[in-house]
Amino acid sequence: MPYRYLGDIATADVAFEATGKSLEEAFTSAAEATLNVMIDEPDRIERKEAVDVELENDDLEMLLFDFLNELVYYKDSRKLLLRVDEIKIEDEGQFRLAAKLYGEKLDPLKHPLGADVKAVTLHRFSLSKSDDGWKATAVLDI
Amino acid sequence: MATPSALKRISDTIWELPRGYKEGMLVPARIFATEKLIREMDDGVFEQVTNVACLPGIVNYAYCMPDGHWGYGFPIGGMAAFDPKTGVISPGGIGFDINCGMRLLTTNLTLEEVRPRIKELVDMLFYRVPSGVGSTGFLRLSQDEFRDIIEEGSRWCLKRGFAWPEDIELTEERGCFEGADANKVSRKSIERGFDQVGTLGSGNHYCEIQVARPENVFDSELARTFGFTLPNQIAVMFHCGSRGFGHQVATDYLQTFLKVMEPRYGIKVRDRELACAPFNSKEGQDYFAAMKCAANMAFVNRQMILHRIREVFSVVFNRSPEDLGLNMVYDVTHNTAKLEEHTIDGKKTRLLVHRKGATRAFAPGMEGVPARYKEAGQPVIIGGSMETGSYLLAGVKTGGHAFYTTAHGSGRTMSRHQAKRMYRGSSLQHDMEERGIYVRSVTWGGLAEEAGAAYKQIDDVVEATELAGLSKRVLRLLPIGNIKG
Numbered sequence: 281m282p283y284r285y286l287g288d289i290a291t292a293d294v295a296f297e298a299t300g301k302s303l304e305e306a307f308t309s310a311a312e313a314t315l316n317v318m319i320d321e322p323d324r325i326e327r328k329e330a331v332d333v334e335l336e337n338d339d340l341e342m343l344l345f346d347f348l349n350e351l352v353y354y355k356d357s358r359k360l361l362l363r364v365d366e367i368k369i370e371d372e373g374q375f376r377l378a379a380k381l382y383g384e385k386l387d388p389l390k391h392p393l394g395a396d397v398k399a400v401t402l403h404r405f406s407l408s409k410s411d412d413g414w415k416a417t418a419v420l421d422i
Numbered sequence: 423m424a425t426p427s428a429l430k431r432i433s434d435t436i437w438e439l440p441r442g443y444k445e446g447m448l449v450p451a452r453i454f455a456t457e458k459l460i461r462e463m464d465d466g467v468f469e470q471v472t473n474v475a476c477l478p479g480i481v482n483y484a485y486c487m488p489d490g491h492w493g494y495g496f497p498i499g500g501m502a503a504f505d506p507k508t509g510v511i512s513p514g515g516i517g518f519d520i521n522c523g524m525r526l527l528t529t530n531l532t533l534e535e536v537r538p539r540i541k542e543l544v545d546m547l548f549y550r551v552p553s554g555v556g557s558t559g560f561l562r563l564s565q566d567e568f569r570d571i572i573e574e575g576s577r578w579c580l581k582r583g584f585a586w587p588e589d590i591e592l593t594e595e596r597g598c599f600e601g602a603d604a605n606k607v608s609r610k611s612i613e614r615g616f617d618q619v620g621t622l623g624s625g626n627h628y629c630e631i632q633v634a635r636p637e638n639v640f641d642s643e644l645a646r647t648f649g650f651t652l653p654n655q656i657a658v659m660f661h662c663g664s665r666g667f668g669h670q671v672a673t674d675y676l677q678t679f680l681k682v683m684e685p686r687y688g689i690k691v692r693d694r695e696l697a698c699a700p701f702n703s704k705e706g707q708d709y710f711a712a713m714k715c716a717a718n719m720a721f722v723n724r725q726m727i728l729h730r731i732r733e734v735f736s737v738v739f740n741r742s743p744e745d746l747g748l749n750m751v752y753d754v755t756h757n758t759a760k761l762e763e764h765t766i767d768g769k770k771t772r773l774l775v776h777r778k779g780a781t782r783a784f785a786p787g788m789e790g791v792p793a794r795y796k797e798a799g800q801p802v803i804i805g806g807s808m809e810t811g812s813y814l815l816a817g818v819k820t821g822g823h824a825f826y827t828t829a830h831g832s833g834r835t836m837s838r839h840q841a842k843r844m845y846r847g848s849s850l851q852h853d854m855e856e857r858g859i860y861v862r863s864v865t866w867g868g869l870a871e872e873a874g875a876a877y878k879q880i881d882d883v884v885e886a887t888e889l890a891g892l893s894k895r896v897l898r899l900l901p902i903g904n905i906k907g
Contacts, residue, residue, distance in 0.1 A: 287839035291464065291492060292626075294838060318555050320867075342677075349673060356666035357613035359556045386556040393865045395838075396555045396624035396907065398669040399518040401494050402676070402694040421494065421518045421669075422625045422838075 283313035286417075289404060294395065295419045303340075306407070306414035307347055307377070308364040314348050314400070315363065317420055318355060320392040325361050328384040335377045341407045343375045344416055348400040355397070359386045395422040425460055426468050435890035438483075439472055446476040446692070452483040454824065454890040459488050459882055462835070466492025467499075473692045474502050478700070479509020481766065481773060485824055487780050488886035489833035489878065494518070495695035498779035501827045504701060506761065506774050510689065511706045512698035513679070513713075515776030516759050518672045519623075520713055521720035522663030523594075523755035524781075524803035524830075525728060526814065529735065530747030533633045533654035537902065539738055540860050543631060544903040546734045551629055551660075551727050552621045553907035554864035559620030559726065568616035569604040572667075575718035579725040586750075589725060591792050593753040594782065597721040599714035599760075606712040607667075608674050615667020615719060620726035622662045624868060624907030626831075628808060629660035629727065631903035638898035644816055645897050647798040648751050657899055658731055658748075659812055661805045662723060662907075663757065668716035675709040701774050710759070717758055724753055751814065752792075752801035756781045756830035764825050775825055783817035783828040783893045791817070802893050804884060806832045808861060809854060809874030811900045813884045820891030828893040829883050836876035845870040863906040872906060 282299050289295035296313040300306035315322050333350050337343040354360040362383040370376050399421045407416045430438045432452070437460050439451040451471040453460060467490045474496055475484035481503045490499030495514020504510060529536075536543070552559065563571070571578045576597025579585035590597050622629060636653045639645050650657075664671075679697035682705055683689045689698060699705040728750065732743035739746060759776045784791050784800040791800045799817040806812045810832070817826055836844075847866025850873055854861050863869040887893045 285839060287837050291837045292498070292834045352666075353610055353614060353670070355556060356615070356618070356670075357610070359558075388554065388556075388864065393555045393624075393868075395865075395868060395871075398623075398625070398666075399673050401518075402697075403494050405694075419494075 283309045290419045293419055293422050295417070298416045299413060301413040303369050303414050304367045306416050307344060307367055307369065310344060310348060310416045310418060311351055311364050314351050314397060314420065315361060317397055317422065318394050319361060320394060322363065324390060325363055326384050327382045329360060329382065331360065331362060331381045333377070333379045333381060336374045338374050340375050341405065343377055344407050345400055345402065345405060347377060348418065352397050352400065355386070361386050361391065397422055435886055439468065444472045447472055449475050449480050449483050451475045453486040453490060454886065454892060455488045456882065456886045456889065459886055462878070463490060464492050467497045470495070470497040471500060473696060474500060476692060477502065477510055477512065477696065477698060478689060479504040481505055485827070487827070487829040489829040489831055489883045491833045493778065495693055496776065496778045498833065499829060500778045501776065501780040501824065503773040503775045503825055506701050506772055509701055509774060510698035511701045511710055511759055511774060512696055512776065513672045513676050513709065514695045514697065515778050516713060517757035517778045518669045519663035520668035520672060520716035520757055521755045522757040523720060523724065523753060524659065524661050524805055525724045525753040526657060526659045526751040526803045527728065527731070528649040528747060528749055528751055529656045530652065531656045532652055533656060536631065536656045540631065540903045542738050543734065544860050544862055544905060546738060547629060547731065548862040548905045550730045550734055551905065553627070553905060554624050557621045558617040561619050561726065563616055563619065565612050565616050568612055571619065571722050572607070572715035572718050573602045573604050574598060575721045576725050579722055584729045585725050589728065589750050592750040593721055594755050597725065599717045601711060602714035602718050603711035604715055606708045607671055607715050611667050611670035611674060614670045615665050618665040618667065619723050620730065621665060622727070622907045623665055626872060627662040627907045629658065629905045630808065630901050632657045632659055632812065632899035632901055634897050634899055638900065640895040640897060644798050647795065648801055648814060648896060649749055650897060659803065659805065659899065660724065660727060662727070664716040664720035665723060667719050671712050671716045675712065678705055713759065717755065721753065752803060754781055754801065754803050762825070765822065773825065777827055779830045780827050781830045782826060783821050784826050785817045785819045785821055802828055804829060804831060804880065806880035807874040807877040808872050808901060808904045808906065809859065810877070810880055811898055813880065813898050814896045815884065815887065815893040816896055818891060818894050821893065824892055828887045832877040832880035832883055834876055835878050838871040841871045841873050841876040842867055845873045859901045859904060861904040861906065869906055
C-alpha cells in the first residue's frame with residue numbers, strides 16, 4: 281500500500297500521493313496516508329473495534345473524497361483510528377463502496393500524535409488510472 | 423518567486439492585477455504589500471485572488487492582505503465583498519476552520535512576577551486546555567445542549583458563569599452571530615464537535631503567555647486604552663476556531679454547493695474549492711445560517727478556554743482572576759462572512775464581506791466597535807510564530823478602501839514537511855527555553871513544524887498594514903511560554 285507525502289504542494293498543510301494496483305488498493309493506500317498524518321506508527325493500531333462503511337457517489341473521485349472524510353469523521357466523533365480490512369468498489373450506474381474497517385480508540389500514550397486533520401480538500405484532488413494501476417492525490421487541511 | 427508581469431504598482435503598498443489578466447475576471451485584483459512582501463509571495467496568491475475576481479456579484483476588487491499565501495479557493499489573506507442581491511457566498515472564502523480567531527487578555531502581573539512561575543503556568547495550561555488530535559473538552563454536553571451553544575454563542579457561557587459581562591462586550595459580534603440555525607447543520611458535524619468545546623486543536627493553534635516590553639509599545643495611549651499600563655506587563659493570547667464542528671459544516675456545504683452550483687444556478691468556478699451558491703438562494707442562506715452556528719461554537723470555545731486560563735492563573739498565584747486583572751482586550755475572528763454596511767462612491771451599501779485569514783479592523787467611531795474603544799478603534803490581534811512574537815493593532819479611519827480589513831498572521835514560507843526535516847522538536851524546545859520561551863506540545867513533529875523560520879517576518883507584515891493605511895501598530899508582544907496543539 282504505497283503512499284508518499286509531497287512537500288512542495290501545500291506550504292501550510294499536508295499533501296500525499298497514494299497508489300495501488302487496483303482501485304481498492306489505491307483507496308486503502310489513501311486511507312493509510314490520511315491515518316499516518318494523524319498518528320505515527322499505524323502498525324500499533326490493534327483490532328479492537330469494527331466499523332462498516334457504505335458510500336455511493338456518481339463520481340468516482342468524489343467517492344474517494346467521501347471515504348477519506350469518513351475517516352476524519354470517525355476520528356473526531358468516536359475517537360477511532362481506522363484501517364481498511366476489506367473494501368469493494370462497484371460500478372452500478374452509481375459507484376458503490378462497501379468497506380470493513382478495524383481499529384481502536386485513539387490513546388495518546390500509545391499512538392504518537394501527529395496533526396489533527398481538519399478536512400480533506402479538493403485542491404488538486406485527483407484519482408486517475410495509469411498503466412500499472414490507480415493513483416490518488418490529496419491535500420489535507422491541518 | 424516571480425510576480426506576474428501584468429502586476430501594476432498603484433502605490434508603495436497597493437498592487438493590482440487588471441481585469442484583462444484572466445478571462446472571466448469581473449473586477450481587478452488588489453494586493454496590499456510592500457515591495458519586499460510582494461516579491462516573496464507565492465504564485466498561488468496571484469492565481470487564487472484572480473479566481474476570486476471571477477465570482478458573481480463581487481464588488482470593487484478581489485483583495486489580498488500583506489500576509490497572503492496560497493489557500494483553498496481564496497488565498498489566505500483573501501477578502502472579497504459581494505452584493506447580497508446578485509452575489510455569492512463561498513465556503514472557500516471563509517475557510518474550513520470557520521471563525522478561527524484570536525483572543526487576548528491582560529494581567530496585572532509583570533515579567534518579574536511571572537518568570538519564576540512560567541513552567542508551572544505552562545504545564546498546568548497544557549493539561550487544562552487540551553490540544554492535539556482527538557482531544558475533548560472538560561464540558562460534558564449533550565448534543566441538545568450543544569445545539570443551544572451554537573445558536574446562543576457566548577451568551578450561553580454568561581448564563582452558566584463561564585463569562586464575565588465585559589467578555590461579551592469585548593468579543594466581535596458580542597460573541598454571537600445572530601441568525602444561527604442549528605437545523606441547518608448536519609448530525610455528523612454535531613457528532614464531530616459537541617465534545618470539543620474548550621480545546622485548542624492542532625496545527626498552528628496555540629496559547630501563549632507574552633510580555634509587552636516598554637520598547638515594544640508603539641502607541642502608549644492606545645496601549646493604555648486596551649489595558650496595557652505596566653512596564654513588562656504579562657498578557658495571554660490564544661488562537662483557535664470551531665474545531666471538527668466547523669470543519670464538517672464547511673465540508674458539508676462545499677459538497678452541497680458543488681452539486682447545485684452549475685445545474686441550478688449556472689455558476690462555473692475555476693477551482694472546486696471556490697464552490698458557491700447565490701447568497702439569496704436556499705442553499706446560500708442555509709450555509710449562512712450554518713456558518714453562524716460554527717462561528718458561535720468558536721466564540722464559546724475561546725470563552726471556555728479563557729475560563730480555564732483564569733482558573734490556572736488563579737491556582738498558581740492563589741489570587742482571584744479579578745484580582746489578577748485577567749481582563750479581555752478583545753476577541754477577533756479572521757475566518758468569516760458577514761453582512762456589513764460600507765460606503766461606496768459616497769453611498770451606503772450593504773455587502774456580504776468574506777474574510778479568510780483576514781481580520782476586520784473597524785475604525786474609531788464605527789458601529790460595532792465596543793463603547794470603551796470608540797475613540798481608539800477596534801483592536802486587531804495578529805499572531806506571529808511561537809518564536810518571534812505577535813502584535814496588537816487598531817483599526818484606522820483610512821481603512822475604508824479595504825472595507826476595514828487587515829492581515830491576520832505572519833503566513834508560512836516553509837512547508838511543514840521541510841520544517842520537520844530542518845528542525846527537531848526536542849532540540850527546538852531546548853533552544854527556545856535557553857532564549858526564555860518555555861514551550862509544551864503534544865507532538866515533537868508538530869513543534870518542529872511551527873519553527874519561527876517557517877514563517878514570514880511578522881514585523882514586515884504588520885508594517886505593511888500600517889503603510890497601506892489598514893491598521894495601526896499599538897504594541898508588540900513577545901512569547902515567554904507557549905502551549906501548542
